[in-house]
Structures are given as structure tokens and as C-alpha cells.
Amino acid sequence: MLALIRELFPICRSITGDGLRQTLSRLGELIPLETHEVPTGTQVFDWTIPKEWNIRDAFIKDRSGRRVVDFEENNLHVVNYSVPVRARMTLRDLRPHLHSLPAHADWIPYRTSYYTEAWGFCLSHRVLESLPDDEYEVVIDSSLRAGALTFAECVVPGRLDDEFLISTHVCHPSMANDNLSGVAVAVMLARILAGARPRYTYRFLFLPGTIGAITWLALNEVAAPKVKHGLVLACVGDRGDVHYKRSRRGDADIDRAVEHVLRTKHEPFAVEDFSPYGYDERQFCSPGFDLPMGGFRRSPGGQYAEYHSSADDTDFVSAPHLAHSLGTLLEVIDLIENDVKFLNLSPMGEPQLGKRGLLPAAGETAQLALLWVLNLSDGRSGVLDIAERSGLPFDVLRPAIESLLNGGLLEERRRPADRSERSTMMHEP
């Protein structure tokens, strides 16, 4: 994942254009990807697909011809979506177009001018302060023309038509945590699930933020209710603790599953309620859709100093934290995949476990797991309910369920819709 982040890092992405295409085309070498091009001018709900933005070069040259700000050196130097410019101007005239971070004088900020025709440069405050009051040559060799908005999806077919949707934004230029980390973790999840023959159908979306999510929803308005669970992945590679933002519903299975996994890991974590701000959960949880989708992240966007700056680089993310995010997500998926209902076949009093050889020799927790599964398998409670009420991790419940099934004390209770399914027990993805 870290290698993929490093490889994609230099590409100048945006909400449209060739940098986005190049990124998605590389992802298509790693997972089966269907890429869509939606023409400029297409109406998507209340929005319109904008003109396509591409850039070749940009710089500010001083009188001696030296590039004091150079897009070739860092693509954050140009305000993303800047209109083309070719001018000579004094520092005084140029100054309103220059953005820096006085509190972090060596960092270059990341700024955009989507949906407003403007231009500008971002530079370190140190460089800005060093510019003499003189005349400069200013060039942004960009184009804004009718084209398309590009997005891509990867579908891992499951035994059910019901979908688990995982969405990540892919429109940021050279920044690692926000959000190549989300892209890399999503790619790895798709690869692992593709080899696991899951119960749910998994759909991975690689979208330009906001407009991409709105576009996908507009094109999938009828199919969207198939989404039974979902997560928006962002900022999943930094050293912060896992931070989960609940879906708008607040008590969706995905909210309960993530919170249960986090609680039983005995590591610090944070959970916050839904708010109509942040990443594309804003769109998926808009009232017309209200999809059961939460936000999975480590340090939340906007709440770490390096956010939207050149300091969100490949050193800001780490392989162990990417792996921890991936592992936690796999635990959540494992729980959701196995959240089925069972029926205790010997519900009159406790069945005698000892005579069946089911009483675990070692450890109280394993015995507790057996008793919880038996007691709550009344045909109404599912595995997620049992996990929540017992406080036991699914890893502890799984062997208890398996031995009760094998011992003839439990049978799976299928929903009518699940009849065509093959046995769902119980393989980790």
C-alpha cells in the first residue's frame, strides 16, 4: 500500500482531467476497474459536470529568469483548477494570488478554485517573505475545456445482490494521507475480497470528491437502495487512532459493527455522530438517499496540522498504520459477512455441554461464548446482536458457533431471500 502511495504521489490529480485518468488507469492494473467518463455539461441532480482541467506547466520567474515558484517541483504550487495566465506583474499585483501558511513557514498549502474561474499560486511562507518587490513573469499553462469527469468502480461479486459500498476520493494532487491512503486501502480490500467469495457484493468507488459522489448517485438512483452497508475511507494511513463517524441513521448495522470491533480491540479510538460535513458521506447520507454509510478514518481531515499541505507527504503515512486500518476494516467486514441468525435446537434449559464434549477445557471466555450464543439464538438475534450484548469479539464467538453447529445444537435460520445461498459459515476474508 505504501509503495502504491509513493508511486501515485507525484501525479497532479484534480476533479477532472488526465491526472485523474492516469491514476485510475494504474489502479485498473491492480483490480478490475470499470471507468466512466461523464461529459462536461451533464446535469447531475443540482450540479453540472464542470469543464475538464488539465495543466502542463506553471511558474513564477524573477527578473533573472529563475523560477522562484515551480509547478515541476511540486504540483501543490498551483491553485488546483486555475485558469490559464500569462503575464508580467509586480509583486503588489501578484500578492492577492499567492497563498501561504504563516504558522508553518516551510509548508506549501493545497488550495482549489473549483466552480469559480480564478487562478493562484501556493508557496511556503518562507519563500513568499523572501520575494523582493520587483516584477515577475507569471505563467499557468493550463486548460479548461469541454471534456469529461472520470470516475471508476470495482465490483467484487458476492452471493447476494445486496451491496457493501466502499467509497474513496481520488481527486487530490500530491498528498498522501488525504487521500492516497484511502485509495491504497480500498485497492487492497478489493483484492482480498475478490479471493474470498463474499456473501455481499462489494462495490468500490474511486471518485473525485463531492461532484463524483453526486454523479455516481445520479447515475445509480434506482440501484442505490441495494446498498445495505457502506464506508467512506479517508485519511487512513497516519499515526492517529481510528476515528469513526456514524452514518446519518446512527444505529445502522455498519455503525454497530465498527463500534463493536473498535471496543473489543482494547486500543484507543474515537466515535462521532454524523454531521453533514467532511467527506462524501455528505452525499451518500443526503436525505434523498440516507444510505447506511459511515466514515472510517484515523486523524479526521481538517483536524491535523499537516492537512491540505505539502506536509501530508509519504512520510506522514506509515505502513503499520495502513495495515492496521486494513486489518480493522477486515474485522468489520468479517462481522457483517457473518451476521446471520441461528436457532438454538435445545432451548429448554441449558443443553448439557459436557456430555457432548463441548465444554471448553481451557478458559472461561470460550465457555461464555458458547452460553451467549445458545442463549441469544432464539431466531431473532443475529451474530452482531450476540457480539454487542456479550461484549465478546467475533473471533471468540466464531469457534463457539462452529462447535455448536457441529454438535447439532444450533442451526442457521435463513431469511427467505437467502435461500439460494450456500452455507455462509464461516471463513475469514
Ligand code: ZN
Ligand atoms: Zn481533502
